[in-house]
Amino acid sequence: MMRRLFLAGTLLFWLLLSALWLASRQSEPPLADIPAPALRTLPLAEVARHATPADCWMAIDGMVYDLTAYLPDHPSKPSIIEPWCGREASEAYRTKTKGRPHSPEAEKLLPTFRIGRVAQP
Amino acid sequence: MPPAASLRLPLLVALLVGLPVFWAFPDELPCLRGTAIVTGWIGCGLLLASLLLMVREPGLASWLGGLERMYLWHHRLGVVAYLVLLAHPLALAAASWGEGPALAWAILSPWQQSWPGWLGWASLLCLMGGTGAALARRLPYGAWRQLHWLLAAAIILGLAHLLLLGLTLSLVWAPLLAIAFIAWRLLRSDLGLAARPYIVSQVDHPADAMVEVTLRPLDSALPALPGQFVLAAFGSAQGFHGGGEYHPFTISGIGSDGRIALGIKALGDCTRNLQAVTTGVPVRLQGPFGTFLREDEAGPALWVAGGIGITPFLAALRQGPLTGPVCLIYLHRDTRDAAYSGELRALATHEPNLRWQEITCGEGLPDLAAALPAAEELAGHACYLCGPPGLIEAAGALLQQRGVAIRHIHFERFDFR
Numbered sequence: 446m447m448r449r450l451f452l453a454g455t456l457l458f459w460l461l462l463s464a465l466w467l468a469s470r471q472s473e474p475p476l477a478d479i480p481a482p483a484l485r486t487l488p489l490a491e492v493a494r495h496a497t498p499a500d501c502w503m504a505i506d507g508m509v510y511d512l513t514a515y516l517p518d519h520p521s522k523p524s525i526i527e528p529w530c531g532r533e534a535s536e537a538y539r540t541k542t543k544g545r546p547h548s549p550e551a552e553k554l555l556p557t558f559r560i561g562r563v564a565q566p
Numbered sequence: 567m568p569p570a571a572s573l574r575l576p577l578l579v580a581l582l583v584g585l586p587v588f589w590a591f592p593d594e595l596p597c598l599r600g601t602a603i604v605t606g607w608i609g610c611g612l613l614l615a616s617l618l619l620m621v622r623e624p625g626l627a628s629w630l631g632g633l634e635r636m637y638l639w640h641h642r643l644g645v646v647a648y649l650v651l652l653a654h655p656l657a658l659a660a661a662s663w664g665e666g667p668a669l670a671w672a673i674l675s676p677w678q679q680s681w682p683g684w685l686g687w688a689s690l691l692c693l694m695g696g697t698g699a700a701l702a703r704r705l706p707y708g709a710w711r712q713l714h715w716l717l718a719a720a721i722i723l724g725l726a727h728l729l730l731l732g733l734t735l736s737l738v739w740a741p742l743l744a745i746a747f748i749a750w751r752l753l754r755s756d757l758g759l760a761a762r763p764y765i766v767s768q769v770d771h772p773a774d775a776m777v778e779v780t781l782r783p784l785d786s787a788l789p790a791l792p793g794q795f796v797l798a799a800f801g802s803a804q805g806f807h808g809g810g811e812y813h814p815f816t817i818s819g820i821g822s823d824g825r826i827a828l829g830i831k832a833l834g835d836c837t838r839n840l841q842a843v844t845t846g847v848p849v850r851l852q853g854p855f856g857t858f859l860r861e862d863e864a865g866p867a868l869w870v871a872g873g874i875g876i877t878p879f880l881a882a883l884r885q886g887p888l889t890g891p892v893c894l895i896y897l898h899r900d901t902r903d904a905a906y907s908g909e910l911r912a913l914a915t916h917e918p919n920l921r922w923q924e925i926t927c928g929e930g931l932p933d934l935a936a937a938l939p940a941a942e943e944l945a946g947h948a949c950y951l952c953g954p955p956g957l958i959e960a961a962g963a964l965l966q967q968r969g970v971a972i973r974h975i976h977f978e979r980f981d982f983r
């Protein structure tokens with residue numbers, strides 16, 4: 446009984462994973478970059494006005510991102526990312542989890558939330 | 567087993583699964599994302615419970631209904647945990663499916679991960695390999711045992727995955743407990759810190775391909791009772807190499823000076839090797855385990871023994887006298903196989919409560935319909951079965967057909983793989 450469950454579960458897992466991979470190969474790449482010149486310029490004071498999980502902007506490496514829609518999908522607990530809403534978060538972004546950078550997947554995902562450049566003081 | 571005692575194990579499992587899920591429950595996440603997190607923690611809780619149930623402590627085993635029951639649940643919970651943990655990455659991908667298949671795949675693709683993702687994948691693959699090996703009954707025992715280390719690796723890698731994802735302080739107890747359970751098992755059982763030293767003081771051969779070793783305690787003796795079993799690791803001495811691995815053996819005799827006798831039939835590599843054991847070989851014993859013959863049942867009893875399954879009944883008869891009438895049916899393949907026949911005959915002459923019957927049944931299943939008492943003779947009897955699994959199943963089914971309630975039929979399968 447347990448062996449059958451193991452075999453059925455394992456087979457189903459690899460089938461679903463293979464189907465997902467095949468579907469991803471046939472779909473359009475969703476992570477198109479937004480051309481930087483079209484972005485507006487936003488001061489850090491403006492970023493600071495969006496400092497709640499329901500309205501969360503962050504400044505990372507000179508760009509401003511509206512991460513409100515992404516917060517529920519962030520892999521870590523909300524208490525780790527939410528304190529950075531409304532703030533300059535470049536260092537936190539580069540050194541998450543004890544100094545390690547974010548994954549290549551995160552690097553691809555981040556530009557999709559870009560809404561502007563940080564205004565130079 | 568009393569109803570209250572039978573509830574302890576499921577309640578403990580519910581606690582170990584429920585607590586991490588309660589603490590980590592995502593209140594404000596979308597449904598599929600929340601499902602992914604919950605499946606991860608349910609899997610962790612089930613693995614925690616499975617790890618606790620591999621700890622071999624006589625007190626814990628007795629409290630949870632016996633070592634055999636613990637191992638059964640250990641296996642079941644391990645497989646269910648594996649299946650639930652398979653759902654964890656799939657639910658993560660499903661949560662991103664709405665944003666396109668490419669993003670959903672990117673959530674799982676090992677080529678687009680960082681350390682937390684790689685560790686999660688490594689843990690899952692170790693769990694897959696280890697669980698598959700644990701369920702492979704044809705695997706040689708040595709390889710089967712070695713491949714269990716994949717499961718330990720899966721636990722460690724899974725913990726690292728959690729820690730790198732940012733484990734909050736309120737959940738740190740879960741990985742610490744998992745490490746504690748592994749260390750407990752490793753140190754106390756596998757490395758033998760819980761074992762007591764004995765030495766082989768006597769060796770007899772009561773039948774073909776069978777040896778009975780009498781073990782003298784070198785320190786305090788185990789508080790063993792008839793019907794129980796011990797885990798024994800035989801050492802090396804005088805040209806004999808025991809291998810030092812712990813294997814279960816039913817006690818066939820208990821001396822007033824703490825000596826313990828084990829009847830060992832040559833059924834596998836280890837037990838074949840033990841046929842050549844000599845006096846002076848050091849042995850380490852863990853236990854005692856098991857509740858067989860200790861069920862709180864007054865009145866007459868039927869004992870059915872198949873082959874080497876005579877040992878727990880022999881231990882009870884040797885310790886005698888019996889407190890109630892007992893009918894013993896001893897089934898064996900041929901007369902050369904009939905271990906302890908002479909001793910049983912002698913014991914029966916001094917034991918007025920014992921009525922016994924010896925049946926030589928040759929190859930194949932014995933004619934149980936003729937061997938077992940009729941329905942009217944079984945009224946009010948507690949039935950105890952010990953022997954090969956096929957015999958136990960057939961005898962148990964027949965006894966039920968003859969009106970014996972399942973709660974009055976007691977047996978131990980003795981299957982720890």
